[in-house]
Amino acid sequence: MDYFLELFFGGLTRGSIYALIALGYTMVYGIIELINFAHGEIYMIGAFTALIVAGVCSLLGLNLISILILAIIISMFYSAAYGYTVEKIAYKPLRNAPRLSPLISAIGMSIFLQNYVLLAQTSDFVPFPSLIPEFEFMEPVAHIMGSSELVIIVVTAIAMVILSLFIKFTKIGKAMRATAQDRKMALLCGVNVDRVISVTFIIGSALAALGGVLIASHIGQINFYIGFIAGIKAFTAAVLGGIGSIPGAVLGGLVLGWTESFATGYVSSDYEDVFAFCLLVIILIFRPAGILGRTNTQKV
């Protein structure tokens, strides 16, 4: 039973991170129907920013909690700036181009950012300090769930609650939903759609950076390539849950995290990805629009 719980919480942790990244994919897709392949790189940049912040802060002699909080806040802002800029440079000029063009542009942006970090940093894995402190009260259950796992799950849950309140109740959240449902009509209602798109990129990027900092601190090493793999997984999660749907992204992330965790635990870690992608294929056969996705029947 303990082993099962360990795998359960391991999967939950992993799934939370996938969900955080998947939210960025799904929100951008919901609004401009673009698969933002550079999103994984934003997450990677978030992790690197946190590494630099942590280095500077520990030289200044701050304690662990304040380093963690500072690292999260600064890397969220920094990644948000990246996300905003990527959209302005790579997607906005292609707003009215055929759908394939921004997709290619996204892949190009992804390759560019990867290599930019490769040149600016290093190609090796670099150790990432464990920023999340070990809590004493977690001692008795440490064999099931570590402190960092607890922190990841709690922080992710808080971020998601804030996001859904934001989208449900604020003026700009309403503007985002309106834009997702009918961009032209939103424009006619006076919504500045360009600004809504910018805000979507900013929020998605900040969430990805949050995921990046948390997971890097949990795993303990990063390199320029982590964004690609995490991006593919999070994209899978978004499709699994129904791309364009926010609860879908969260559900998809968790399902994927659990599948991987249990496959690793009960079968073999070699088969982790096999199980994950088999699941994706099976779900897409029976529900082509994803678990919570709706098949689009409108359009005149």
Add this chain to the structure above:
Amino acid sequence: MAEAILEVRELCKDFGGLRALDHVDLEIYPEQIVALIGPNGAGKTTFFNCVTGIYEPTEGDIFVLDRKGKKRRINGYKPNKVTELGLARTFQNIRLFPNMTVLENVMIGRHTRTKSWIFGALFRDRRTKEEEKETIEVSYEILKKMRLEKFVNELASNLPYGAQRRLEIARALASEPSLLLLDEPAAGMNPQETKELEGLIEQIRDQEKIAILLIEHDMKLVMNISDVVYVMEYGRLLAKGTPQEIKEDERVIKAYLGEDHDA
């Protein structure tokens, strides 16, 4: 007479080799109800699209009185800018935000009338909260006027057809326009609903003190409520006059009513 709210001069719009609008002139004065009629494909909706910034006109000028009473040329303005200046419209085929509630749909319509943006949303200062409260109150008032208050928290897609049409008008009114453009508001309505709509349009003009431009095929409605009627055919203006003059105009009878009795 006061200055025209909307003044269109020599407006042309080409789609490739096709001239969809050919030197169209039109003006609307405050608190006027103006109808635009003509057979299908005459260019009425294209005209709306040019005025509201969806299409950019090929030639000609569109002038609008902004909220400060200044005359502005709006050719090439984006739709959200045009809405900000005081023009709001509805569509031939209903275009609500189906997965939002009735109240939220109207609140979106108030978008240009409120100021707070991302920082307000993040930090929730007092001004943002007051503005939100006011938005809800005003939206609710508008819903009441349009007799939609019982649907407030219903999803827009669940509303009966006539109510959806009224909601579209409510959403347009939420931006506090000086000119309301209605694209076939009575389409698909039964005679009873059309009769109610007629009263509603007049009520909007009287209460909100705004001008209304409508495209409509229902001749009874047009003749009953319009101050001025413009008739279009093949992208050109065929005639302009009071409903009485239009009814007696030979060219109109020949081109429009004569060909298409049951339109």
